[in-house]
Amino acid sequence: MASANTNKLQVAICGAGIGGLTFALALSRFPDIDINIYEGARALTEVGAGIGIFPRPWKIIKMLGLEADLLKVTETKVVNGPVSVFQYRKSDQHEGIEFYTLVTEGSLILFHRADYQQTLLNHLPKRCQTHCSKRLRSYVQRQSGPIELLFEDGTTALCDVLVGADGLKSVVRAGVLGEKAQRSRSEGRWQEAADILKHVEPVWSGTNAYRALIPVQKLRTIAPNHRILNTPGVQYLGKQGYIIAYRISGGQLINFVAFVIQHKLENTKFNGPWMSTVEPSAFSTSFAHWEPDVQALIACVEKPMQWAIHTVRPMQSFVSGRVALLGDAAHSMTPHQGSGAGQALEDACILATVLGHPSTNRSNVAHRALRVYDNIRCPFAYKVMQVSRANGRHLTLELDEGVPVDLDSLPPKQQWDYLQRLGNTVVKNWEWAWTTSIDTSLKEALHMLESQV
Numbered sequence: 001m002a003s004a005n006t007n008k009l010q011v012a013i014c015g016a017g018i019g020g021l022t023f024a025l026a027l028s029r030f031p032d033i034d035i036n037i038y039e040g041a042r043a044l045t046e047v048g049a050g051i052g053i054f055p056r057p058w059k060i061i062k063m064l065g066l067e068a069d070l071l072k073v074t075e076t077k078v079v080n081g082p083v084s085v086f087q088y089r090k091s092d093q094h095e096g097i098e099f100y101t102l103v104t105e106g107s108l109i110l111f112h113r114a115d116y117q118q119t120l121l122n123h124l125p126k127r128c129q130t131h132c133s134k135r136l137r138s139y140v141q142r143q144s145g146p147i148e149l150l151f152e153d154g155t156t157a158l159c160d161v162l163v164g165a166d167g168l169k170s171v172v173r174a175g176v177l178g179e180k181a182q183r184s185r186s187e188g189r190w191q192e193a194a195d196i197l198k199h200v201e202p203v204w205s206g207t208n209a210y211r212a213l214i215p216v217q218k219l220r221t222i223a224p225n226h227r228i229l230n231t232p233g234v235q236y237l238g239k240q241g242y243i244i245a246y247r248i249s250g251g252q253l254i255n256f257v258a259f260v261i262q263h264k265l266e267n268t269k270f271n272g273p274w275m276s277t278v279e280p281s282a283f284s285t286s287f288a289h290w291e292p293d294v295q296a297l298i299a300c301v302e303k304p305m306q307w308a309i310h311t312v313r314p315m316q317s318f319v320s321g322r323v324a325l326l327g328d329a330a331h332s333m334t335p336h337q338g339s340g341a342g343q344a345l346e347d348a349c350i351l352a353t354v355l356g357h358p359s360t361n362r363s364n365v366a367h368r369a370l371r372v373y374d375n376i377r378c379p380f381a382y383k384v385m386q387v388s389r390a391n392g393r394h395l396t397l398e399l400d401e402g403v404p405v406d407l408d409s410l411p412p413k414q415q416w417d418y419l420q421r422l423g424n425t426v427v428k429n430w431e432w433a434w435t436t437s438i439d440t441s442l443k444e445a446l447h448m449l450e451s452q453v
């Protein structure tokens with residue numbers, strides 16, 4: 001096991017998902033840092049599903065030298081100017097209406113998750129040691145000296161900095177919040193301590209996602225003119241949910257996700273397994289009256305995975321002392337802007353930059369580098385959580401939160417105008433992902449770091 005008695009800063013990463021691995025790669029550019037990755041699973045695998053990366057986080061992929069290899073495993077034709085990414089259809093009726101096209105500045109690049117993970121692993125230098133079957137149980141952080149990591153198998157390890165990239169049910173988050181609550185209690189702020197601890201357990205978003213990969217050939221056989229065969233991506237919208245479909249894996253597979261959404265159940269407890277394999281009937285009844293394109297896709301779905309989408313209540317800080325959270329552990333959000341992994345990439349990029357800065361050392365890391373990371377990333381990720389949540393409303397045809405409109409009873413012109421406003425709102429809400437740049441956050445982080453003495 002790693003010990004913390006070398007001169008190099010020793011960073012332990014808990015969790016080897018997209019966030020943990022990207023962070024390890026970003027940090028490996030700094031030779032004066034020792035990196036150990038501890039993963040609870042026996043082997044590194046990714047869920048059988050697609051993932052999309054917008055231009056803002058794509059810049060990080062470029063910085064990390066992953067672009068050329070990732071372009072080999074995407075179906076997306078990468079464009080730098082305006083590009084049509086999704087067609088929007090009102091589909092909860094016999095004949096759907098195409099009402100809007102989402103045009104981004106630069107492509108949304110689509111992958112199979114396993115291809116993305118494999119590319120990361122191919123680039124990870126040997127000195128980033130990955131230890132599988134190492135499930136963290138807890139950690140002990142004292143005022144000074146190394147942080148002690150305690151694993152489920154009874155072993156221990158030491159580090160100077162612990163990064164919790166351990167996903168939605170993060171053990172590191174429980175530790176960080178426990179430490180913060182303890183500090184509040186010791187200063188007599190009992191209510192604050194109780195409020196902090198409310199962020200430990202994730203909450204259900206009222207949404208279930210049903211994910212499947214459909215062989216393109218299978219769809220072509222039953223629906224040779226299906227629009228997914230010739231369109232980059234389609235979102236089929238209705239009041240009770242929506243479906244997203246796009247091609248991945250060199251055009252051989254269709255990534256299919258159906259969302260069944262009950263907004264009124266947001267922040268409640270989900271009864272049942274959070275992830276399970278189900279029969280298509282678990283979701284198909286919700287889309288029974290939808291247009292033929294949707295029926296053809298559903299007819300191709302076998303054994304979908306049901307994901308009860310949980311989120312972490314927005315936190316005010318991702319850091320406690322020399323422990324920091326990253327990715328879903330810090331800000332698990334609804335997937336309605338396809339930006340959770342992108343936000344993990346941003347965390348990885350900023351955190352690696354401040355930790356690798358020549359001025360960072362063991363004694364100042366807590367109050368300088370990690371504080372800068374927190375100040376930059378926490379508010380940004382919080383905003384993305386908010387807009388992603390709002391998009392979940394818009395994609396169920398709700399323009400203003402909590403004001404459902406009976407669109408089917410509106411005259412055609414009014415219905416069309418409403419749908420146009422909806423499309424414009426979706427774009428306005430989402431355009432940060434292609435009109436803003438990570439460079440601004442990076443510059444700000446370096447400025448904050450370098451202006452501190």
Ligand SMILES: Cc1cc2nc3c(=O)[nH]c(=O)nc-3n(C[C@H](O)[C@H](O)[C@H](O)COP(=O)(O)OP(=O)(O)OC[C@H]3O[C@@H](n4cnc5c(N)ncnc54)[C@H](O)[C@@H]3O)c2cc1C
Nearest residue numbers: 015017018019040052136166167327328338339340341342
């Ligand atoms: C339906 C759906 C669609 C999505 N689509 C997109 C998209 O298109 N674009 C996008 O950007 N995002 C998307 N997301 C979000 C994205 O999938 C997540 O934000 C991202 O995968 C989070 O990565 P992570 O590394 O933070 O966490 P995870 O992927 O959850 O990885 C956590 C890792 O930590 C390990 N671990 C857990 N506990 C421990 C422990 N105690 N000790 C050691 N290891 C541990 C786990 O085994 C795992 O390997 C989507 C999400 C969903 C649900």
